[in-house]
Amino acid sequence: MALSIHVSDFRADGIKVIPATGDDFDALARPLIGRVADIGIQLKPLLFVVSNESEHTIVSFSKTWTVRHEDGRTTTMRSHTSFPEYICGDVLISHDPLAFPPGSRRVETPSVVIQGYAESEPYYDQFLPQFVVEKDQMLAHATELRIELDAAIFADGRLIGRDPDGWLSGLFSEYVSAKQDWYRQILERLDAGGSVDDAFAPIRAFQEEKNRQVRAGRRFPREETQLWKTQAAAEATRWRRRFTDDELPALLKQSIRLEPFVIRRVPT
Numbered sequence: 001m002a003l004s005i006h007v008s009d010f011r012a013d014g015i016k017v018i019p020a021t022g023d024d025f026d027a028l029a030r031p032l033i034g035r036v037a038d039i040g041i042q043l044k045p046l047l048f049v050v051s052n053e054s055e056h057t058i059v060s061f062s063k064t065w066t067v068r069h070e071d072g073r074t075t076t077m078r079s080h081t082s083f084p085e086y087i088c089g090d091v092l093i094s095h096d097p098l099a100f101p102p103g104s105r106r107v108e109t110p111s112v113v114i115q116g117y118a119e120s121e122p123y124y125d126q127f128l129p130q131f132v133v134e135k136d137q138m139l140a141h142a143t144e145l146r147i148e149l150d151a152a153i154f155a156d157g158r159l160i161g162r163d164p165d166g167w168l169s170g171l172f173s174e175y176v177s178a179k180q181d182w183y184r185q186i187l188e189r190l191d192a193g194g195s196v197d198d199a200f201a202p203i204r205a206f207q208e209e210k211n212r213q214v215r216a217g218r219r220f221p222r223e224e225t226q227l228w229k230t231q232a233a234a235e236a237t238r239w240r241r242r243f244t245d246d247e248l249p250a251l252l253k254q255s256i257r258l259e260p261f262v263i264r265r266v267p268t
Helices: 027-045 084-089 131-140 164-191 202-216 227-236 236-244 249-254
Strands: 004-008 014-020 048-052 058-069 074-082 105-106 142-153 158-161
Touching: 004 014, 014 027, 027 048, 027 105, 027 131, 027 164, 027 227, 048 058, 058 164, 074 105, 074 164, 084 164, 131 142, 131 236, 142 164, 164 202, 164 227, 202 227, 227 236, 236 249
Parallel strands: 004 142
Antiparallel strands: 014 048, 048 105, 058 074, 058 142, 142 158
16 A cells, blocks of 8 residues: 655645655755765655745754554654754754755754764764664555654744643743753853853763763653753763864853743644
């Protein structure tokens, strides 16, 4: 039985999903995938391109893939693409300093970030084939595939879409807050006359304690994983790898924004 593919997007708001069924899809997707395009293109039909044809920068969006199988079962995969650095101001250490601006496109697939990372990760092409195998196994007896954009958040805080259970708005708010909390501590220590090494000491202590607990074999309850706090700490340390201690104080004070980011739902 042929696989039927359906997409749902926000065309009225200028955000468009381009599925892998179009004749020109490969020509659109290959430049976005880059070096590993020969492997990445095999992720079709889960692969799709999303185009921002609005007049506004998108800082986060969520998407869902729903597969219906011959026996009636369904498999659902949900993920998000987010750019909290655009809100916090730490774009100098970001993979995507412009977030998702008007006139741009991104290529998306479940379980793995396929756009851009292969250029900086030399071993990307070695583990990507496993996702192709998993895709083939999942779709072997599938009858229907639905690709949906669930929600999108613009740089001015507007949210469009269903955002089931507040998933996207919640995680993006937590991510931004976690980054700002670390930067607030860093800037406070710098303003108090501390050195760069002293300013980053709380992050270093946090990471060392996490590593100690992992080595000790501790199992973390879900609420203790502190995903965004851990992620934000790792991202903040990029500053010290990319810039000298002499450069950092001025760059951080000029770049970082600590104003709360307020997300507001747009009535539909």
